[in-house]
Amino acid sequence: MSHLSRRSFLILSTSAAVAGLAACTSNAAAPSSPVRVAPNSPLVAAAERDRRKAGARTTSVRLDATVGEVDLGGVQVTTWTYGGELPGKEVRIQRGDVLRAHLTNNLPQPTTIHWHGLALRNDMDGVPGLTQPEVPAGANFTYEFTVPDAGTHWFHSHVGVQLDRGLYAPIIVEDPADGADYDTELVVVLDDWLDGTGRTPDTVLADLIKNGMNMGGMDHGGMPGMDHGGMPQSTLLGGDAGDVIYPHILANGRIASAPRSVTAKPGQRIRLRLVNAAADTAFRVGVPGVPMRVTHTDGFPVQPREADTVLLGMGERVDAVITVPDDTVPVLALAEGRDSYAQVIIRSGRESNPAASDSAAKQLEQLPVLAINDLKATEEVTLADRAPDVTHTLVLDGPGAKYDWTINGKPYNPDDGLPIRDGQRVRVRFENKSSMFHPMHIHGHTFQILGRNGRGPRKDTAIVLPGEALEVDFDANNPGQWLTHCHNAYHGESSMMTVLSYVQ
Template identity: 50%
Template structure:
């Protein structure tokens, strides 16, 4: 949300009660929506049967991060990058106190969790932004086991260092494995080539610079410079040659000088050490702002067990593609030696990497090594099926909401249904409905679309996810049961597309 949007909320007289923002805006003057702190939200939380409380403190502040050589000044949670993992058991209550020592206001969004609405962290919708020097208490039941993460939902702050994993463990975990490794992928430019706000300013400044002719992929007739694999002196934050068949053409538009795994550049990778034969659960999280990653572990096949926190029927693959906001869990039995875990920045020149070492004497793979597995079998949505116990029951949709994904790079007018985000426009739904969201991508760019507060099922396969890639020119239908009352955001998880306007709201009718 831009600063203009935030001022709009304040001018509109948004009222705060118990830390939740109450909005009477709607598509219809007569429509009344369930409020984030309302009785229905409290009842839904009570139905989750909250367990014991686990307390955490999140210090958001400006600090220095060592990326494994390059040292940058950025915004962090605590003193590390990524922030310290929050780990709780299924059914436990997360009580997290955000202490804002940033120079600007902020919030925290708990990505992927079906949590109570007033803890969702969307400024002007579920809470007021937390001012510099202020504090805010988030409290919610972690109702579903899985791999999640948290980050700001305010401006471009996600593309700083403000992110960390949230792992909800299952006390009756059915998977058998010996060790676990949480792997967070990121694209990095903050403190190196500028700031995320600089990137957004550059992208929006190019709006209207069009010609009558065709343009480069999704750039819609723009008078573009000669394509290059990196940024130019005139446009230091924009790439012009990021192309990927997997993503339908244009892979992204933001130039990043570094790509990271767990906060480290490829030249100084994190090393996971174990014995040969150890069975490891790797939890993969893409925390990037504008980059999809193709991930593989050299010399190994991966068994996919979860997508966005929910179990799938196990499938073997050589590599995985993760859009921004997506998570996958995989199992792998480690061989004897030293192997690169490589996250190729899809369509961009660069990679992140970590090392897996099971033999001290094994030769370390070269920093630019690209395992053959990256170009072998890549499992997609159509090859993944949900585990039987998380399948949505067969049922016709009670309501279909069509979400046309519109815009071009030329005008940087990313939007839903041709309309930039407007908090006054809320798509109504009712508790108990089966809702179908039909994402119709009318643009020439791919978009990882994320729904807050719910996990949907892909209509074709039933795969459960909360973030899904919609390719250019494609339609993706997803279904969810309206069982978590409140006001919920749906948006592109490319942080710059979202900030430009590709966001909307769903609201439960009271």
């Protein structure tokens, strides 16, 4: 992005400008226009002090962003990862503790880390040109912040389309009160994969910008289940299901023919922590013949509901408890609209026929899908009933001739934010004017969906279907500059981003 070097200077200089303005106006009339709360504002530091409790423990991790070879299960690829693992090594920390993460950038490009789903301090949010300068190749950076909320979260690069390589890992924030309704946990991270198979995310993005949805003249018309020039289609998602053709679909870094597996005992209760880390693919997830009791969305508890399958857009997470049957079963993730799937095997009894997963995937596709947006948060995490102080409408549209995806008809500009103020109840109305679904993500906050059945689940990422609108509320209690964007990596990098901007 051409604006980054200029923005890096602005980030460092804004707080000084604010302080100077305050000094100049302390005995004069208030300034006529609001001043943005910069990431290094004293207000951001004060919010962090309020979060940090006396005696909070510190968990330190080292994250080496590196280039190397990874085995996808008989498929060797050269890609970018944290520490050579795919996904990166899971981070576990207790709610209220402090995370200190030392990033070493051994990549050939600058990078950052975004801590997806965490309401952390603004200057640690990892958005280049908005909350921090990029970490140059060969350099280091230490992220340190209090982790306020328990739940299933993840972290990933926020530079370009680096997310669509292997720069991601789960971060599980534990609640000491958890565990009464399950015996063990299984984290499943889902992904779509093309890096190292003859294309890279950068070349795919360049093709999209140059040729639009023709993907550089590539012929995908003969691929099964594909229409509209060979692109994925899904009735569940209201039409177009993706912009990129992926040769592989992964669960915990493995293709379906060489899956990861865990051993369990019949009758054991497993808390599945499901994370969609894909760049362009939604997943329909279920365990054939085994009902799931959905308990959390994006880390926050919901009133439990049984489901055969759930749909996860990019960036979304769902927690669900299952009881292990006598037979070996797969946790299946169907790539929506793509005629492919990934799986993690739970081994508890006699071995199943390897071909059984193909049959189970076809059966799973016919089962009802739980509408996540229609769930209800538990009472303790439901926002108080309150009228919004400010409402911002975000019109989602695209793609243009040069693969332009926009919010309110404008390209992304980190200097152009939607103003909000500390203490406000903020309503965001997403209106999708495009023909494709968009999983919309708000940084630094968890919102409550205003669904068809009233106040819905607490989330930080939610699917907005084509031709539909979705309204969400959140309380403005975390000062700074917060990116809001589509979590399709290619849409976001093609300008479907804006800023919710705290001002004074």
